[in-house]
Amino acid sequence: MSPHVLILGGTTEARELAAALTALPGLRVTTSLAGRVSRPGTVTGEVRIGGFGGAEGLARWLREERVDALVDATHPFAEEITSNAARAAAATGVPSVVLRRPGWQPGPEDRWSPVPSLSAAADLLPALGRRIFLTTGRLGLPAFAHLTDLHFVVRSVEPPDPPLPPRTEVLLARGPFTADEETALLSAHCIDVLVTKDSGGTATSAKLTAARRLALPVVVVQRPALPEGVEAVPDVAGVLARLGVG
The missing domain is CATH 3.40.50.720 (NAD(P)-binding Rossmann-like Domain)
Structure with missing residues (x-):
């Protein structure tokens, strides 16, 4: 056998x-x-x-x-x-x-705030900006649902289920994306803060390059x-x- x-x-x-x-x-x-x-x-x-x-x-x-x-x-x-x-x-x-x-490692020009969980990321956001690009996956969105004063742009392969933050714009898309595409997206949506998980690898790292280009703060949820x-x-x-x- x-x-x-x-x-x-x-x-x-x-x-x-x-x-x-x-x-x-x-x-x-x-x-x-x-x-x-x-x-x-x-x-x-x-x-x-x-x-x-x-x-x-x-x-x-x-x-x-x-x-x-x-x-x-x-x-x-x-x-x-x-x-x-x-x-x-x-x-x-x-x-x-x-x-x-x-996992990813920040460079000298990166403005990263590492946090241990999605709830910790949510706690940090009001002090960092008003328009958030949230790329932590559709299953983690309830952790941000109580942030009623912030505007979220959420990118997901599948439509997310509620609860969601009340001011949420959903972009259905499947990567990978280039750094130029990510930079254009962040600029077009007037993003103040990027939130992501430390997934590592190159498939989704272009958004980090885009945030660096635009000098945006990045909240990085650390791996369990x-x-x-x-x-x-x-x-x-x-x-x-x-x-x-x-």
Whole structure:
């Protein structure tokens, strides 16, 4: 029976890893997607959609599908999934590795305010500006719903569900975007402050370049810590090395 690798996906790196693993002979590769986006990117290999039912459900799936290695390549802010993956791997003895792109680092011209949570970001905003470009994802918008005096421009792939801040303008768009496009957007909407999560990577970093060009303050929500004892590798090559393939 072919060794079976389960990738908890949804990121660019997860798609790259699936492509790299399926190109190797003798491997069965399954990517699991949460199903929160209606049009996910193309993934090579087998794909399953939907949750597992917590750590216990994932552990059961690992056993039933005879998974030989688990790779958590979810978004850096998918804290619950990462916790469940670590618990399931420990319960089943399945070797696991976390793939996390490195976080962003501010340059000398950046005006960043790091905060530990979305609620902390919301607390900071009234002192920084009145027109906010909010790029923290549609699921985090309730943290800002009480800020009735601020105007929010929200960009999302899917329409956000309420509650939303009462003065919210939604832009439905899918990146990546260039630095010139982001600069033009910030200027056109007279943005005072950018709010983002430290997602890392280059796919969404152009907005940071645009904010730097316009000398705008940026509120950066820091990543949640990994579960105790869990370490991450920064790229696909690191995962392949940990799995002993490639």
